[in-house]
Amino acid sequence: MKLLRLPRSKVRLGEPLPWNVRDESTRLLLSRGHIVESEEQLDALLTRGAFVDIEEARAVAHLADLAEKERANISALKRPENLFSLWDQSAEEMYKLMAKLPEAPPSLVQLTDFATRLIDLVDQDVDMALYHMVRQESAHLYYYGYNHAIHASVLCLLMARRLQWPQARILSLVHAALTMNMPILQLQGVMAEQDEPMRESQKTQIHAHPELAVQWLTEAGVTDGDWLTAIAQHHEHADGNGYPQGRTDLTDLAVALRVADVFTSKISPRKLRAALPIQEAARQLFREDHGGPLSSAVIKEFGLYPPGEVVKLSSGEIGIVMRRTDSVKCPLVAAITDDKGHPTVHTVQRDTSQAQYAIVGPVADKTLVARMPPERIYGYQQLAPASTQDAGKLPHRPA
Incomplete structure (x- = not known):
């Protein structure tokens, strides 16, 4: 012993x-x-x-x-890790990624790793990615800039895929969306929380951020010309009224980045204004783009009633759109009230292609869903094993 x-x-x-x-x-x-x-x-x-x-x-x-x-x-x-928790954590993870700005911008490897994980998260459930963009009531305004970058990146990914851009261009666009606002990420959170219009000092910082972002990324080792040019030009306009240089010869990636930037900004709430309804944001985009391929791609990706939209059914029930279908007018809806409009304990899925559950229209009052967790709508969504992620990707919807 x-x-x-x-x-x-x-x-x-x-x-x-x-x-x-x-x-x-x-x-x-x-x-x-x-x-x-x-x-x-x-x-x-x-x-x-x-x-x-x-x-x-x-x-x-x-x-x-x-x-x-x-x-x-x-x-x-x-408390298993699931898609909902990963979406909730994404803004905090990006905040940590950018925490040492401007002294130490994230490296190219770090940015690429974050972009890859974001794309994987989208591919696990595209409808849930859209839900995260549409339902932002519980998002902390301090993280506005980080959430905005993530949402713009997701929209860039979906838009470019629908337009069947080459994979290399798609990745350049996603990287550009993640990093276009690096110099003003914290400022965006401050402005989202303030109850007064933009100040002159803030306007000066915003005007300078495209060129400053390009400078920081170049110093961090980024050499992708498409990525850097898209950021440099994402606030320029074809009529020459943009900034910082008033250019008119814009790249396709820069125009796409601006579309995603503006659209996701409009559908995101701030203290000074509520989020613009998806339908109105889509109408404005369609008019500004003159019905071009970019606005058409965004509208087709979201559908008439995107995941997260609150709708009234012909049955009298109020529900939340949970999944798109091949018909833009007939998504799958989770009813959260009875036919008298009274809240229910459990949700019931409704096929809105059936006449008795057809969508009457969107509901302006979002009080019922302000704090409703997505688990109530979708049920528990567990992560797919890494080896089966590709097999679980949703098929690309036809144009």
Whole structure:
């Protein structure tokens, strides 16, 4: 029998001993389960010389480790990581990514890693990505800039895919959307929370941010010309009335980036104004783009009633759109009230292609859904295993 001297820290007063305690000659002093009641008793025991069998100590430590792992597994079952939590965490993760600006911009590897994980998250459930963009009542305005960058990136991804752009251009556009506002990310949160119009000092910072973002990214090692040019030009207009240089010869990526930037800004709430209804934002975009391919791609991607939209059904029920279908007018809806408009405990899925559940129109009053968790709408959405993510991607909807 090999003995190990008993450390004082291993004995918990008032709790049963997990092993036998022996003296130096292996004679039993205290049996397993004995309770040491006081510091005086423990002092006397250690002074006499207290040891435990090293094999017995290892066995107890192994059982304790198994118990801890079991507790961790139980905790994970109670609060498993899921798509909802990852979307909720995305703004905080981007905040940490940009935390050392301007002294230490994130590296190209870090930016690419974040963009890749964001694309993977979108591909697990595109409808949920759109839901996250539409339902922003619970988003903290302090993170406005970070959420806006994420939403613009998602829209760029979906828009460019629908237009069947090459993969390299899509990635350049997504990277540009994530980084276009790097110099004003915190300022955007401040402005979202303020109850007064833009100040002159803020206007100066905003006017300078495209060129400053390009400078920071170049210093961080970014050499992708499409990425950098899109950022430099994303506030320019074809009529020459944009900034910072009043250019008219804009790249396709710059125009697409501006469309995503403006559209996602309009549908995002601030303290000074509410979010613009999706339908009105789409109408404005269509007019400004003269019904071009970019506005058409955005409108087709969101549909007439995108996930997250609150609608009234012909049955009298109020519901939340949860999934698009092949018909832009007939999404799948989760009813959250009965036919009298009274809130219900459980949601019921309604197929709005059926006449009795057809959508009458959007509901302006969003009070019922202001704090409703997406789990109530979708049920629990667990992450797909990494090896099956590609197989689980939603098919591309036809134009």
